[in-house]
Amino acid sequence: MLLIIFILFAGLCLAGAINLLLQTHPINSALSLIVVMVSLAVLYLTLGAEFLAAAQVIVYAGAIMVLFTFVVMLLNAGKEERTLGSFASWSVGFPAVAVILAVIASVLIKSQGLGTVHLSDKITSTQELSAMLFKELVLPFEVTSVLVLIAILGAVALARRGDGERKGGQ
Amino acid sequence: MSPLLTFFLWSLLKCVVVTVVLLIGVAYTVLLERKLVGRIQNRWGPNRVGPFGLLQPLVDGAKLFLKEELIPGNVYKPLFLIAPIIALGCALISISVVPFGGPFTIWGSPNLFQISDVNFGLLVILGITSIGIYGIALAGWSSNNKFSLLGALRSSAQMISYELALGLSLVGVGMRAGSLNLRVIIESQTSNKGLLSWNIFGGMQFFAFFLYLMAAYAETNRSPFDLPEAESELVAGYHTEYSSMKFAMFFMAEYANMITVGCVATMLFLGGWTSPFGNLVPMPHNTFLLGLVQAFGPIMWFVIKVFSFLFLYVWVRGTLPRFRYDQLMGFGWRVLLPLTILNIVGSSLWFAYHS
Structure with a gap:
């Protein structure tokens, strides 16, 4: 099923x-x-x-x-216009995709502890998840939240800068 | 019969019954709104068809079915056709996790008054509601009409903004129950104290309740936040180009969403199916009567609570003028969002102190 x-x-x-x-x-x-x-x-x-x-x-x-x-x-x-692409995009793009795929695949194959999840696993409750997230993985979690905060500050700074220039010009 | 077949048949039966009751509820909510707004504006409202105008929904339905189906020439047809289906589908699906009554087992059915008892029911409702935005957004865009597009843009911006406050206002409830399962949340509010154990009074979620109501009114595009269909500015907003049953589907989706919001508020803040009197009212001794009361008493309380929310919706619509768009956005981000976060901090401190 x-x-x-x-x-x-x-x-x-x-x-x-x-x-x-x-x-x-x-x-x-x-x-x-x-x-x-x-x-x-x-x-x-x-x-x-x-x-x-x-x-x-x-x-x-x-x-x-x-x-x-x-x-x-x-x-x-x-609508998007379809072109066949330039020589540069063909010659750089396909090798780059192949390299990225190879890197991801090699990392996934080498790393331990992956691929242990199965279809019939029991449901992980939100309680277990939050215990894991806020006890064992608290440092990565907080670092990620700082990263998001930086992105928000960047967006605010960009929006404010445009505003300031307009006011200065008037 | 095998357990799988029994489960399948019971689920089918429950789906059909809930859908039919919900659609009848939608039809009569429209009548309730027309009658009540009529009385608020000092006129009678519909009173010609049947006693007190009670058959008006039937006639309305017939009118909408029989009207000419008009598809304008320059619409983007695939999305134009699918948008009302998304809107109504999401509105009807989200009620599937709502428990209408207490745990009640009969003839092999696990629980009679709930279609599916999922572990993260609250998140399911929030998720399906957030998918429902696409119905309105795509309707406005595919209509190829300036007013529709503006209505759809307003609606998607408004719903994204208020979804945050809506989700965050429910955090305190989840903290008190320690679960996102709707049945567990309701059972955390049952005690002998009746309405004093409900989240709104006993769980210190009084402010969360009002924050939730405000966010939910905006989320269902209802007055005073009905900017997406502000008829004085945008003709009819996102459904300007729709006619006949397609328009009726948007109409039904809006009212079904109102009912869902009423159900959620009932479950999370007013104790769901529990009686406000707790154990003060003595139970009958007759076994047959006792069974009857245990089965239908909870449903009666649930329906009464949801009805009072629908009444409040109409009352607010008849009373408050519409917001201006910048006021709406400013209110959502500058007032409602900080208040919900303050409420989370406050209630977590309170729960930490009492645990």
Whole structure:
């Protein structure tokens, strides 16, 4: 039963990802990305990570992608123009993709303790997750929150700078 | 019958019953709104069809079904057609985790008054509500109409902003119950003290309740935050180009969302199906009567609480004028969000002191 659900949503996820690349209109691409994110959430759920699944839907599909579609609608972006690409992009792009894939694959194969999650694992409760997050992994968690804070401050600084120049010019 | 088949049949039955009751509820919420707003504005409201106008929803439904289905020429058709389905679908699905009554087992059904008892029910409701934004956003964009687009932009910006405050105002409730399971949250509010053990009074969530209500009104695009369909500025906002049943689907989605918000507020702050009198009212001794009271008493309390929220919705709509858009955004980010964070700090200190 779980395996059927897994295959179904893994297929949906891949189909969404391919559709994202093939669509020429930005809003269709954004919607395909939503399909990818929601099916990823279902995959998390089949692996027993219920909080992660909910957070995936609420944060990525519900907030970040709304912002994406918001920007697409606001700019009223037209259709993408298809070109075959330049010689530079072909000659650099494909080797770069191959190198990145090789690096990720080698790191994943070498590292210990990965790949121990199974489809029939019991559900990890939010309590266990928060105990792990706030006791054992508290330093990485706090560092990540500082990173997000820096990004927010950067955005505010950028927005304020434009404001100041306009006032100075008047 | 095998357990799987029993489960499947019970789930199907529960889905059908809940959907039918919800849709009837939606129809009569519209009537309630028209009657009440009528009385607030010193007129009668619909009173021609049936006794006291009680059959008005039927006639309204027939009218919407029989109207001509009009699809303008320059709309982006795939999204134009799918947008009302997303809106109504999300509005109907989110009620599936709501427990309408206490644990009640009959003929092999695990719990009769809840479609699915999931461990993170609160997050499921929040997640499905946040997906529902796409219905409105895509409707406005695909209509290829300036007013629709403006309505959709307003709506998505407003819903993203207020979603934060909405989620954060519920943190205190989760802290008191120690769980995100809606059944556990309601059971954390049951004690002999009746309404004094509800989160709004006993759990120090009084401010959280009002913060939640304000955020929820904005999240369901209802007055005084109904900027996305402000008829004085935007014709009808995101559903300007929709007609017949497609318009009716947006209409139904809005009212179904109101009912869901009422259910969530009932479950999280007013103790769900529990009686406000606690154990003060004696139970009948007759076994048959006792069973009847245990089965339908909780549902009665639940319906009364949800109804009072719907009444409040209409009352607010009839009373308060609409916000200006910059006021709306300023209120969401500068007032509501800091207050919810203060509420989290305050309630966590209170729970830490009392534990």
